[in-house]
Amino acid sequence: MHAVSPVTKRYFIELAFNGNAYHGWQIQPNALSVQQVVDRVLGQVLRQPVNTVGCGRTDTGVHAQQLFAHFDLDGNIIADNEAKVLNSINALLPPDIAAKNIFEVANHAHARFDAIKRSYAYYIHFNKNPFLNGLSWRLRDKPDITAMNEAAQFMMAYQDFSCFSKSHTQVFTNNCQLMHASWEWLSEERLVFRISADRFLRNMVRAIVGTLIAIGNGKQQPTYIHEVLQSKDRRAAGTSVPACGLYLTEVVYPWDLCEKQR
Structure with a gap:
């Protein structure tokens, strides 16, 4: 038996x-x-x-x-x-x-x-704040949010984000479908970048933020983002920002995926 x-x-x-x-x-x-x-x-x-x-x-x-x-x-x-x-x-x-x-x-x-959408947020603050230590990135100078949002909107026309990916990662494609990318002031002293896509490459969000901050600080014009993306070269993009400000905020699945999805 x-x-x-x-x-x-x-x-x-x-x-x-x-x-x-x-x-x-x-x-x-x-x-x-x-x-x-x-x-x-x-x-x-x-x-x-x-x-x-x-x-x-x-x-x-x-x-x-x-x-x-x-x-x-x-x-x-x-x-x-x-x-x-x-x-x-x-x-x-x-x-x-x-x-x-x-x-x-x-x-x-x-x-x-099965995830169809992932969203991240990157938080920045400007005054020393012990309650944000390790939970947000502190910057000295406030960037030009209008210029950064202009560059962020240019990104929406692209799918190949090789320039923002770590080298030698084991993925079949560097294509991602962006759904949203924008900067927003939470207060006079706090700034957040929100981005959503079907998938993300390793280090992608932190490299994007670093590139947009360089534009916001006047080191490059918003149109520079075209040059970066078309290069497909990580060396053309900005420095990766610290991990402390980055949050995975949402993961979305098809409604019929789960038998008991709430």
Whole structure:
């Protein structure tokens, strides 16, 4: 008589984290990552090994207001008990990582490949503020936001963003479909850049911000962004800005992806 194999179910977990203590989301040797901590805690709570697959990777020191990952479980451990399981997970996670939601999805659902939109925000401040230390980038001089927004709109006509990507990354294409890119004053002393696309390349947002800041500081004209993008050369773009100001803010999936999507 053969034992019946347990039913494998797939779940999405929604996370938020302060990235200052971590070498990004993805597990890597000899460095602490958010994924490593999350997998360990999930394994403790669910009492079986858990290997999450994230919606993407974040660099060292980058934060996330919303990041999704999926994982598979044998059996109905979470069934109709998501709230209790979520509380147990948060009790074991460190203070700088929070589990916001957990829910069953279709077995074919994929946190990375099924995402149709990702959004980032980059925060800048100008006065010394201990409450923003490590959570925003401090600049001395205020840039010309009109010039930066003009250049940001020029970017919308392009799809190949090779000039903003780290070299030697293992991707099949450097094409991305931008959906939004703009700067906005939050107050007299705080500035934010918001950008959305179907996908992003490694270091892409930080390189874009650095290039636009150079334009905002008058080092280049807004039309310079055309030259940068057409070069397809990382050396033509600006310096990457620090990770502390960068946040993954939203990841969007098709409405019919999840059986219990909220």
